[in-house]
Amino acid sequence: MTFFPVPDEFYRDPQFLGWSAHAYALWMLAGSWSADRTTDGFVPTAALALFPQDVSAAADELVERGIWRRARGGYQYVTWPEECSRARIEAKKEAWRQRQRKHRSSGAAMSRVTHAGVTGESSGESPASSSPVIQKEKKRTTFSSPAAPKPRREDVEALCARLAERVRANGAKATVTRGWRDAARLLLDTDERDHDQALRLIDWATGDSFWSATVLSMGTFRRQYDRLLLQARREQQARQQTARVSDTDANIARLLGAAAGQAPRALPGGAR
Numbered sequence: 020m021t022f023f024p025v026p027d028e029f030y031r032d033p034q035f036l037g038w039s040a041h042a043y044a045l046w047m048l049a050g051s052w053s054a055d056r057t058t059d060g061f062v063p064t065a066a067l068a069l070f071p072q073d074v075s076a077a078a079d080e081l082v083e084r085g086i087w088r089r090a091r092g093g094y095q096y097v098t099w100p101e102e103c104s105r106a107r108i109e110a111k112k113e114a115w116r117q118r119q120r121k122h123r124s125s126g127a128a129m130s131r132v133t134h135a136g137v138t139g140e141s142s143g144e145s146p147a148s149s150s151p152v153i154q155k156e157k158k159r160t161t162f163s164s165p166a167a168p169k170p171r172r173e174d175v176e177a178l179c180a181r182l183a184e185r186v187r188a189n190g191a192k193a194t195v196t197r198g199w200r201d202a203a204r205l206l207l208d209t210d211e212r213d214h215d216q217a218l219r220l221i222d223w224a225t226g227d228s229f230w231s232a233t234v235l236s237m238g239t240f241r242r243q244y245d246r247l248l249l250q251a252r253r254e255q256q257a258r259q260q261t262a263r264v265s266d267t268d269a270n271i272a273r274l275l276g277a278a279a280g281q282a283p284r285a286l287p288g289g290a291r
Contacts, residue, residue, distance in 0.1 A: 023050040041077035060096030185225035199237040
């Protein structure tokens with residue numbers, strides 16, 4: 020659709036002031052008609068019958084004001100907007116047709132690709148592979164270079180080697196992989212675990228009847244670290260409590276003389 024433009028300052032432009040109402044109406048209606056028919060501002064005399072009454076007087080007024088000029092078979096706008104010219108309108112229409120053809124072409128190409136993927140057709144090169152759309156998509160495909168290997172760290176290697184050795188000693192399989200090293204690195208750097216404590220905890224976990232069958236990789240060890248540490252501390256506290264009780268019993272036995280298998284000594288005051 021083409022629009023016949025009316026200037027923003029039309030209401031106060033000296034060029035348009037003082038016109039009769041019929042002249043205003045004819046100027047806009049005839050301009051709209053010419054833009055729609057792409058006549059580049061030419062209005063045939065026969066077309067005036069489509070507009071309001073007193074057209075002849077209004078046409079004469081436009082000619083007198085220099086807006087129109089008489090031409091063979093009708094009237095011609097003296098100044099015709101460039102955006103309403105036949106050349107500009109035809110160029111817009113052709114651009115629109117080109118976009119539609121490109122859209123339909125790309126849709127057909129993608130449809131062929133989808134059909135080939137569903138039906139499994141693979142004889143020769145797919146017709147869609149030569150489509151400009153597919154070629155464009157191929158150009159967009161990029162491949163990032165593989166990440167450089169992380170430098171070897173002795174603390175990481177020591178943790179992995181200790182756990183693998185203890186797991187194998189328990190009769191299970193263990194292979195130090197990149198995942199093991201990444202888990203050990205995160206354990207030390209991100210979780211901020213103490214290296215020596217982690218080594219001792221590996222020894223405890225792989226010696227425990229329950230955890231030795233559970234902790235078979237560095238990833239599991241890292242995930243269960245807090246539980247392992249809590250249970251190991253509880254066990255240590257229980258052993259210390261038992262040791263204190265045993266020491267107390269031994270002291271009582273020595274006091275009573277039973278530690279060496281002797282008869283109880285008499286306590287001061289004659290009491291036994």
